[in-house]
Amino acid sequence: MKKKKDAIQKDTVRRLLVYLRPYALQIIAMLLCAAVTVGFTLYAPVLIGQGVDQIAGADQVNFDRLWQILLYLTATVAVTALAQWLMNLLTNQVTYHVVEDIRSQAFVHLEQVPIGYVDQNQPGDILSRIVTDVGQFSDGLLMGFTQLFTGVASILGTIGFMISINGKIALLVILLTPVSLFVASFIASRTFHMFQVQSEKRADMTSLVEELVGNQRVVQAFSYEERGMKRFDQVNEELRVWGIKALFFSAITNPSTRFVNGLVYTGVSILGAFIVIGGGMSVGQLISFLNYANQYTKPFNEISGVITELENALACARRIFDFLETPAEEPDAPDAQVLQEADGSVDLERVSFSYVPQTPLLQDITIRVKPGQRIAVVGPTGCGKTTLINLLMRFYDVDKGEIRISGRPVKQLTRDSLRRNFGMVLQETWLKSGTIAENIAYGKPDASRQEIEQAARQAYAHGFIQRMKDGYDTWIAEDGENISQGQKQLLCIARVMLMRPPMLILDEATSSIDTRTEVRVQQAFEKLMQGRTSFVVAHRLSTIQTADRILVMKDGNIIEQGTHEELLAMDGFYSQLYQSQFAHL
């Protein structure tokens, strides 16, 4: 188990180095600065000690020597500060640029992963990888790394300086070190458990609050307030009890290590004092020693914290790398051609497809669509109508068979040019945060305002846009709260209208659209479909009845196809569907 973890960590570190390589020079300079900082910081107490030695008592002060030492001290301090400042700057530079690089690469990757990956992952998940994980990883790793380096350097440096002054006291300090470490790790292991329980209780609290506060309207509708309060009180009390424990135990680490540190300090005082009396050392040297004793254990405490932080950072890094290493969409064939203007014919030749091999969906489907034909796709909810869209737009590739557009197999075309020949209006309307004009011109960023307005007119959207506060320059926020669902759909239609693609994929709304707007959406659809090959996921009878062909889907497969009359005559699933949904209302 441990070995495996180590192997994964090693692998993560190896991948990480790739991102650090461009900054190798800065990193080396950073380490150099860190070493200088540590060395000079540790030299200061020696000088202070020597300074104190020059002021032994009344009429015993050696001002010449003191002056000289103080000059040295000033110079040392200046060098330390400069090195520390440079180190900070370099750390920032490397950290932020590595973050920028990785984030940018992750975003590029997001645009390249197969739609299947996007479908399977929650937006929050990828967002937390690209934003939170990258941030934590850089803070933890680079800051942690510098801390670790300076920490270790400080410990070694301190030991070195101590030995150079007096071996016996140095030995005492080194022998007492494990006590400090033991205390810190003892407390840390106890605290860990408390923290775990506390975070469980906190999670309980959060989920209860999310439910009861988030759905406060339902709570009130069912007069659930008192019952809710009872449940809340219980969780709240548990959180209090465990919170006190976790808070207290985490807060005793510092005082306890400070206490152990005090013991070391006392030990140095006794032994040092006697050595000074015995003439083995000067008072100033004792003071340097006490200074070291004071800061010696500090890096130990920091290092234990830093190591957890580093492990956490590596875990974050691994999540990012996992994402970066999900295979990207298979690139376009090297000889792929650009589809200029499709004629509108679409052929599916013995196509089979499934998302997961165990559950076959489309099996051996052949459909031939002539230019300008209107195809209605019908079936009960969840019958897999989006699968067809996914295949036509080549968001997914077929397992078997072939799809041809304008007589050319889609695999021999560039994805971009293929997709640009389709206009897509889905029920889940997606608009970018930006102005209305920008959104309409999404597929054609260089469109003139006149073209945009014309497209909006044709989509019956001009009227409501004009009534908005800033007209075409009205800003649509991410949640799009300032505009209704139906209006969003009209904008999506205008967006396609501007492109005039030869083929269309439309998704009729089932509900939740304003009835009056719906009429407009319907009219806009009609206008859009004129002279274009169109696939309509249909819910209304009129669309279905006037379609050139109806594809009847059930459980992910196309089970019947034909015109309304043909299908009724077949007396199969369609006829059944028609009877239950439309005939007897």
Add this chain to the structure above:
Amino acid sequence: MRRLLRYLRGYVKESILAPLFKMLEASFELIVPLVTAQIIDVGIREQDAPFIWKMCLVMVALGVVGLACSLTAQYFSAKAAMGFSTALRKDLFAHISSLSYQELDVIGTPALITRITSDVNQAQTGVNLVLRLFLRSPFIVAGALIMAFTIDVPTALIFLAAVPLISFVIYLIMHWTVPIYQDVQKMLDQVSRLTRENHVGARVVRAFGRQPEEIEDFQQANREFTRIQMSAGRISALLNPATYVIMNLSIVAILWVGGRQVDMGRLTQGEVTALVNYMTQILLALLALANLIVAVTKAAASGTRLNEVFATSASLKDEAEQEIQTVSSDSRVTFSNVSFSYAHSSAPALSDISFSAKKGEVIGIIGGTGSGKSTLVNLIPRFYDASSGTVEVDGHPVGRYPLQQLRNKIGVVPQRAVLFQGTIQENMRWGKEDASKEEIYQALDTAQAREFVEKKEGKLEAKVSQGGRNLSGGQRQRLTIARALVRSPEILILDDSASALDYATDAALRRSLSEQSKKNGQEMTVFLVSQRAASIKQADQILVLDEGRLVGAGTHKELLERCPIYKEICLSQLSEKEVSAV
């Protein structure tokens, strides 16, 4: 802020003792340099071994007492801080329960969740830190200063210059960086937004082949983000070196001035050492204080947000105390000249609505988005109070009922099908705490949900995950309908709650509801809000709303003749044949 501090009321003892003990510990820490000075000046100078041992014992004793004080302080402050947040959270939760829909609309429930979770935690951290450290750091600074002055006045003057200088540098750096960090946060939000947007809209981005532009947008924001972070970092990078320089130059000055004092016999070697130590302690204390200020500022911002919630009081008053005895009459719900406007909205959502619904009737309500359908039914359980006119239930204005009595008469099925974590049975008992299995199954039957519930492993005991995510949209909707039916309501309100059902299930549901409503002894009145003409066609009475006005009321047949808007809606959704078939 003061308003929130009263949640410490139960912890007065702890809130006073925690900082007190912390200060006690700090004063022991302040004594240590003096003890060291004694060892040097007396113990070593006079080669007094017993004195050295004695002083070291004093040091250990100081350490032990200091540790005890510190632990006591930590315990008291942990207890007080947790007690504070627990009381605050409880009160906030109760306050949120008391708010009416009007306030929930304005604040928004996601904001309330953040308040009660992260803001309360932030405030708790603030209290804990303040109790432990807010007095300690200034105390150490002041204490060290005083000690310095008692040792030697001329040398101590150096402290008087150094302390304000260090404080000023810390202040300046924070003053410059804090606004930049706000920009950093804003940029981070933008980076997050672009990422989220491109995930959610992946299909559209690719359909329009816009990946290169999206990448360019992102990289621009990303670069800007780095740039701002760097400029904040450049300033922060000065903090440690600058304060380090000031402190050490002060030490240089102490050694020089101290040296002259020693030479004149006014100061000893050990005392100079003590002064140097005090200088170090002061710097550490000031840096701790700077971190503390950042944390407290955050806590204060949370406190302000919490206060805003507390300052919002319920606009709807539940003043009736006496339950109302209803006499049996024919009419169930009556609206007389009812108008209603939402807060912060000038246009009325409903104007001058009058109608009457009888026992056992099915009332269909249809109209476009924003026509006031949901608003109308929300007035019946008194989720909102009408701005003018009266809403009566069983012959009494709704305001006369105690809220609980009124709402217990009514089963509401909201637009968004919300279920709660737990079992199906627990969810069903939201409607009626002591509902029997039989009652639950009956409700499931009516809601067309029994079949799929029985197929589940554990049936009624089957687990429902948070928000009901392990169920399909249609299943969730049917369960929310059943939940409302469990309490055998006199009035059932379905607010567009069958949209995820396919037509066949929807039709079956309406049939069984209509049977239920006509049953003797119960005579449930059903309000059916829908966008689909097909769903309400067969209602006993159909109300047609348009921009908040009642533009038609009657049966399908009557409305087709009399109400052009209704006819338009029907024709846009149904074929001629369907429209005329009843």
